Amino acid sequence: MKDFVYNGLATRVIFGTDTLKQLADEVKRLGMSRPLVLSTPHQNSEAERVADLIGTQAVIFSGAVMHTPVEVTQEAMKVVEKTGADGLIAIGGGSTTGLSKAIALRADLPQLIVPTTYAGSEMTPILGQTEDGRKVTLRDMRVLPETVIYDVSLTLELPVHLSAVSGLNAIAHAVEALYARDRNPVTNLMAEDGIRALARALPQIVRDSLNVEARSDALYGAWLCGICLGCVGMALHHKLCHTLGGMFDLPHAETHSVILPYAMRYNMQAAPEAAAKVAQALSVDNAATGLRNLTREIGAPLSLAAIGMPGERIGEAAAQAVSNPYWNPAPVTEPAIRALLTDAFDGVWPD
Numbered sequence: 001m002k003d004f005v006y007n008g009l010a011t012r013v014i015f016g017t018d019t020l021k022q023l024a025d026e027v028k029r030l031g032m033s034r035p036l037v038l039s040t041p042h043q044n045s046e047a048e049r050v051a052d053l054i055g056t057q058a059v060i061f062s063g064a065v066m067h068t069p070v071e072v073t074q075e076a077m078k079v080v081e082k083t084g085a086d087g088l089i090a091i092g093g094g095s096t097t098g099l100s101k102a103i104a105l106r107a108d109l110p111q112l113i114v115p116t117t118y119a120g121s122e123m124t125p126i127l128g129q130t131e132d133g134r135k136v137t138l139r140d141m142r143v144l145p146e147t148v149i150y151d152v153s154l155t156l157e158l159p160v161h162l163s164a165v166s167g168l169n170a171i172a173h174a175v176e177a178l179y180a181r182d183r184n185p186v187t188n189l190m191a192e193d194g195i196r197a198l199a200r201a202l203p204q205i206v207r208d209s210l211n212v213e214a215r216s217d218a219l220y221g222a223w224l225c226g227i228c229l230g231c232v233g234m235a236l237h238h239k240l241c242h243t244l245g246g247m248f249d250l251p252h253a254e255t256h257s258v259i260l261p262y263a264m265r266y267n268m269q270a271a272p273e274a275a276a277k278v279a280q281a282l283s284v285d286n287a288a289t290g291l292r293n294l295t296r297e298i299g300a301p302l303s304l305a306a307i308g309m310p311g312e313r314i315g316e317a318a319a320q321a322v323s324n325p326y327w328n329p330a331p332v333t334e335p336a337i338r339a340l341l342t343d344a345f346d347g348v349w350p351d
């Protein structure tokens with residue numbers, strides 16, 4: 001066994017079906033008496049349900065949007081100050097969790113997150129926020145949620161397409177955790193089991209979105225993958241998705257879906273042990289092809305062209321992707337990244 005450091009992150013996790021009914025007790029446990037409930041406009045009815053469960057003291061802010069723009073956070077901060085909110089409850093995906101974290105960073109309030117996608121943000125001390133069109137990511141323990149309630153029943157209505165791409169977004173955290181420079185035996189276990197659970201569940205969800213067993217496996221896998229993202233450093237895949245998302249405003253989870261098999265292929269030779277673990281978790285011989293086949297099987301997008309990237313800007317994207325050096329198992333060079341992006345743009349995959 002090699003020497004290692006494991007940084008455990010302390011979040012209380014309630015997992016199960018119909019666990020939302022434990023919300024009031026958990027709110028009390030955190031000492032919140034005037035929580036602010038957060039959601040996207042689309043999930044306002046879920047926020048109302050949460051407010052009903054905890055009583056009349058709760059105020060709702062349903063303005064969360066993708067990429068956590070600072071202007072929205074400032075608007076929410078005014079509500080926090082006006083109402084004297086003493087805690088945050090977020091119900092939704094990574095965008096709503098992002099707003100909660102952005103407020104927690106500024107007001108140092110406790111957070112209770114109820115995730116309804118597989119993005120995994122609720123398990124990390126990471127916040128990405130956008131100002132003047134630039135998304136900047138930071139790590140700060142103030143943004144790590146205190147409590148997370150995973151309620152499988154809230155994910156049954158997650159549309160099939162979103163389930164597929166969000167699930168692949170989660171798998172991407174685990175894949176990169178397996179070849180992270182600071183990987184360790186504990187995150188390796190979680191990464192492998194997370195990939196295994198999601199790879200088994202996602203095709204079942206695509207066939208029958210109301211399959212509670214599969215939904216439960218997927219949410220469990222997403223939890224594990226989220227822990228991996230919080231505990232160890234990410235590499236080429238996440239950096240590329242961040243660059244592409246920021247430059248072209250591409251949809252977050254879809255970008256992860258397209259890039260993941262290409263990033264795995266890029267790193268296969270330099271990270272053979274990780275590739276073997278991914279392949280084993282997917283029950284296939286070749287990790288990259290296995291990820292590509294899973295992406296195809298669950299109907300997620302297979303090319304950057306399909307999700308709106310302008311093809312004439314591949315060179316510019318490659319230049320930006322290598323402009324800030326970072327650690328990756330295989331050397332990151334501009335020609336190699338341009339070749340990766342060209343293949344990913346066209347959705348070309350070698351047989």
Ligand code: NAD
Nearest residue numbers: 040042067093094095116117119121124126127157158252
């Ligand atoms: P999202 O939160 O933007 O959700 C997409 C849409 O789906 C929203 O309209 C939302 O209201 C809706 N939705 C969510 N759950 C639903 C459900 N169960 N049923 C019906 N509709 C539902 O998407 P996401 O992929 O979860 O999050 C993406 C964002 O999260 C990005 O900004 C990304 O950067 C961030 N993120 C951050 C971290 C981190 O650790 N900081 C990790 C992963 C993702």
